Amino acid sequence: MYGWRGTILRVDLTREEIIKQPLSEAVARDFIGGRGLNSKTLFDEVKPGTDPLGPGNVLCLAPGPLTGTPLSLTSRLEVSTLSPYSGILGDGNVGGSFATFLKWAGYDQIVITGKADTPKYLWIDNGNVELKDASHLWGKTTWETTDILQEMYGEDVSVACIGQAGENLVRFASTIVDKYSSAARGSGAVWGSKNLKAIAVRGTSGVELARPEEFLQLAQEDNSFFVRDHMQHNVIAVYGTHIGMMSWWPGYRYFEKYLSAEQIPPALTPEAWKKYEIGRAGCYDCPVRCKNVFRIPAGRRAGEEGGALEFECIMCLGTNCGIQDPIAIMEMENLADAYGMDVIGLGNTIAFAKDLYHRGIITDKDTGGLSLDWEDADSQIELIHRTALREGFGNLIAEGLYSLGKIIGRGAMDYCYHVKGLSRGPHPAGLFALAHATSTRGADHLRGRSWAYGENDPEIFPILIETGMLPPQMSQDPVTGLTISERATTLTDAIGRCKGAVNSWAAAVPLVWKYPLWDGLAKLLSLATGFEFDAAKLEEAADRIYTLERAFNVRQGVTRKHDWLPQKPEVKGTPQGEEERKEHAEMLTEYYRVHGYDLKTGIPTRERLKLLGLKSVADELETHPDPYPEWDGPPLWPLERYPHGGRRA
Helix, strand or coil, X not given: CCXXXXXXXXXXXXXXXXXXXXXXXXXXXXXXXXXXXHHHHHHHHCCCCCCCCCCCCCEEEECCCXXXXXXXXXXXXXXXXXXXXXCCEEEEEECCCHHHHHHHHCCCEEEEECCCCCCEEEEEECCEXXXXXXXXXXXCCHHHHHXXXXXXXXXXXXXXXXXXXXXXXXXXXXXXXXXXXXXCCCHHHHHHHCCEEEEEEECCCCCCCCCHHHHHHHHHHHHHHHHHXXXXXXXXXXXXXXXXXXXXXXXECCCXXXXXXXXXXXXXXXXXXXXXXXXXXCCCCCCCCCEEEEECCCCCXXXXXXXXXXXXXXXHHHHHHCXXXXXXXXXXXXXXXXXXXXXXXXXXXXXXXHXXXXXXXXXXXXXXXXXXXXXXXXXXXXXXHHHHHCCCCHHHHCCCHHHHHHHHCCCHHHHCCEXXXXXXXXXXXXXXXXXXXXXXXXXXXXXXXXXXXXXXXXXXXXXXXXXXXXXXXXXXXXHHHHXXXXXXXXXXXXXXXXXXXXXXXXXXXXXXXXXXXXXXXXXXXXXXXXXXCCHHHHHHHHHHHHHHHHHHHHHCCCCHHHCCCCCCXXXXXXXXXXXXXXXXXXXXXXXXXXXXXXXXXXXXXXXXXXXXXXXXXHHHHHHCCCCCCCCCCCCCCHHHHCCCCCCCC
């Protein structure tokens, strides 16, 4: 196969069996790669009622068909599983070198099943694949694990692994790639539950393209855009996502308020962070290099270096926890990476606990005397250690936001702001809120990505429409606009490209996103794979993937009642609160209409599924029993369904 490598690597940890399975051409055309392949695998192989931390769960890792090609910003890996954090589809998208090296080694996807009796790691050296003993790695941080494996096999090896958080089944544990890149949404705990510590890969064979000269010409045009574009070259390449501190209204003290640019502490502005920067880094062969490399100048970890400190860390472990000390935030970023934890899940669970502490719902008795004062950075750092190791009060933080509230009780759930178990601030209704409410992996800023398409940029949006870079319905019909945005991010995850390329709709004109929107991408995929893609086929593929993900969640119990937004207690039941609910309900109904879902239940209709070539999915949704008929709450959640709790023996 061109573009694709034509091989799926299946690893059965229980039997210690490795099989190389041909990739079906029909599946490749219909689901593209990356997220598409993973979501199909999960629907086919993860049965309703599966314990996310049991051997029946499946872990998938996949690059895309454009990964490893001359097209830049394509070293992205999708890591997908049934999330132990949310109980529904859990996938994280991660950069680094792993995706490219995996493609060069000859594989379009890794599918991991079962559970090993003892700790193992997977070694992939092009065509040679082996399961090896990982007892010498168990208990090590992700940084130590990566260093050890690269010392063993060479620096031309990329490593995906877990730290102690994954080993101890912390529900928001991450898969960490090359020390500083994180695939979140709970996949790390699944690695730990399977006794899988790491995957190390060397790939050197390259990717064969159907029409390489024409593809290379377009790839060079695309690359030149990112080198010369003002936003990419002068902002993203300089500040990365730190720019969000001035434009994305970070939360403060568990969403007590949202900080405008004028309210950002001077020590946390994008320019202030530059004083700690010692270099810039990027994923494999990326011309933008959006990630900072920093050195901690003082304190207990003085001289320690780290990388890829993003806006999400500064907000979730910083301002939203009441912490404004940049040195403490850098230390917490490094701890999260080394232990292997999602900074969003970790930070917002701690912020929730702090909020409950200051309301008197959590006391010193609950915390074992550990302070949860807003400004106490030292105690928060200690709590991060205890969370990764599931010690003391950290054992409750490790259960995640939703389960923490359920365990504490005493009215704690009144202040638990989440969508399907994933933390989300209590924003009012609107397009941004609708994107979070309907995302197929819980509250999420990368699924619908509505904010990237003009909702907050009234000056540039009309220009993009007038010049034909965006279809006019994106301004005329917000729900249709969100749907187009979902397709863009879905296809980006499927082809293996960075969402940084989606932030600028003009980015690949006349390539990836040129109006009528998918023609450029269709051209690239056709030149790469030899199959004839067009805009209609790509739009259908995106809808097929997204609808299949919705169907996966329906089997887990998701219906319309779960596509709702959290509200603060003082807003619930008030005229303002009821008006927000009414507005959201109207937008949700329109969203279901556009997507072909039943308006009352939010379940994809048989007609819609058949049109997308998913008749077998329609049959299953109509016949499968509710796996949890006794449970009338959200389609959750680890505490009620999967009560592992506590540090694993």
